[in-house]
Amino acid sequence: MLSERADDWQKEWTMAMVIRTKDEIPDDAYRTMVLTLMDKQAGREVATAEVFGQCVLHAPTVEDKIRITRFQAEELKHFQLIGRLMRDLGVDMDAYVQNRQKAGARFTGDEADMQIRDWIDATMFNFVIDRAATFQLGEYTKGSYLPLADANRIILKEEEGHKSFGEVCLEEMCRDPATRAEIQRRFAKWFVASMRIFGRAGTPGNAYCLRVGLKTRDSGDVAAAYLDSIRPVMAACGLRFPARAELPLDLPPQVDLDVPVGVVS
Ligand SMILES: [Fe+2]
Ligand SMILES: [Fe+2]
Numbered sequence: 001m002l003s004e005r006a007d008d009w010q011k012e013w014t015m016a017m018v019i020r021t022k023d024e025i026p027d028d029a030y031r032t033m034v035l036t037l038m039d040k041q042a043g044r045e046v047a048t049a050e051v052f053g054q055c056v057l058h059a060p061t062v063e064d065k066i067r068i069t070r071f072q073a074e075e076l077k078h079f080q081l082i083g084r085l086m087r088d089l090g091v092d093m094d095a096y097v098q099n100r101q102k103a104g105a106r107f108t109g110d111e112a113d114m115q116i117r118d119w120i121d122a123t124m125f126n127f128v129i130d131r132a133a134t135f136q137l138g139e140y141t142k143g144s145y146l147p148l149a150d151a152n153r154i155i156l157k158e159e160e161g162h163k164s165f166g167e168v169c170l171e172e173m174c175r176d177p178a179t180r181a182e183i184q185r186r187f188a189k190w191f192v193a194s195m196r197i198f199g200r201a202g203t204p205g206n207a208y209c210l211r212v213g214l215k216t217r218d219s220g221d222v223a224a225a226y227l228d229s230i231r232p233v234m235a236a237c238g239l240r241f242p243a244r245a246e247l248p249l250d251l252p253p254q255v256d257l258d259v260p261v262g263v264v265s
Contacts (some may be wrong), residue, residue, distance in 0.1 A: 017144045017213045021087050025145075030212055034145050035089055037116070037214065039139070042082040044197070045134045046097065049075035051114050051129075055122035067165060068122075074158045081151040088147075107133075107140035108193045120183060123173060124190045125231075126166035132194035134159040135226040144213030174237035188242040192249055196222040196236050201252035220252030227255060234259045 005250065026033045052072040057066040081092045106116055110200040114129075116122050130205060137159070140152045199206075201220030209215035217225070227241070241257040251257075 015189070019144055020083075020146050020147060022147070028184060029208070030214075031089065031211070032146065032213060033208060035086065035091070035206075037140065037147060037209075038082050038086050039091075040106070041137065042079055042086060042096070045079035045082060047106040047114070048130055048133065049079065051071075051116060051125055054114075054116035055125065058116060058119045060119055062219050065259075070105050071126075071162050071165075078155045078158070080147075081155060083145050086149060109195050113189070113193055119169075120179065120186065122175065124183065124186060125168045126162060127189075128190040128194045129197070129234075130162050131166060131230065132157070132197045132226055134163065134196060135229065136222060138251065139215050139222055142216050167183040170233065171237055174239065180238055183237075184239055187239065188246060191242055192247060194226075195223060195247075195249055195251065198226070200250070218252075220254050223252060224254040224256065227257070231256075231259055 003088060012072060019025055019030070025034070049072045052068050056065050056068045056072070059068050082095070083091075086096075087093050097167050114125070116125060135157065136154060137152045141149050141156060170183070174183060180188050196218045199220055201223070204217070206215065210218065215222075240259045244251055
């Protein structure tokens with residue numbers, strides 16, 4: 001009975017927990033986890049900017065090149081926003097940027113996975129990877145560390161534009177059956193990389209983040225929600241998710257890989 005009451009108290013305390021500034025960080029465990037989350041995000045922001053650099057080469061029109069260049073600058077701004085918070089906690093951000101290996105491989109651990117060979121790759125990077133990374137940030141806007149939540153609210157506004165562009169390009173490309181078939185053929189590779197962004201479900205790190213309010217959902221639930229968000233676009237494009245058995249990953253059980261049969265315009 002007593003321990004149940006203690007559990008309830010713990011739950012209420014967690015729900016009420018808001019850390020307004022770095023000086024309110026309660027202990028080392030919280031500080032380490034905030035730094036881990038920001039480190040992952042900052043690495044992806046700068047890596048996204050670098051991959052967009054490759055995308056510019058393949059953009060078919062000058063308007064597309066201008067748009068991608070703008071996205072690239074925005075990603076670097078996102079990096080600066082998070083970098084400032086990391087610097088406040090003692091991280092040497094100049095060394096962080098200079099460490100190319102560290103920054104460049106933040107999506108799957110292997111920079112070669114993010115090679116952009118043509119506009120199809122560029123569109124898939126934008127539609128799948130940039131979007132998955134952004135989806136993850138929605139969690140942080142509700143998190144208990146207010147400086148990170150506030151920075152991500154600003155970031156998410158700009159990411160809306162990146163998301164719409166990826167979607168429009170993909171839909172346009174999929175009108176051509178041969179291009180659609182090629183996109184489908186390449187889809188599994190990008191899909192696997194996107195699932196790695198969400199990380200493994202049900203880990204002690206996830207449980208800790210939920211307990212101290214740094215996340216509101218387990219990684220498995222976030223990955224499932226992300227797929228729900230792109231499912232209508234997949235249907236409209238006439239694309240399908242890869243089958244579970246084809247994937248070299250342990251997908252959380254709540255992830256739904258069905259796509260209703262779409263109408264391709
Ligand atoms: Fe970003
Ligand atoms: Fe982006």
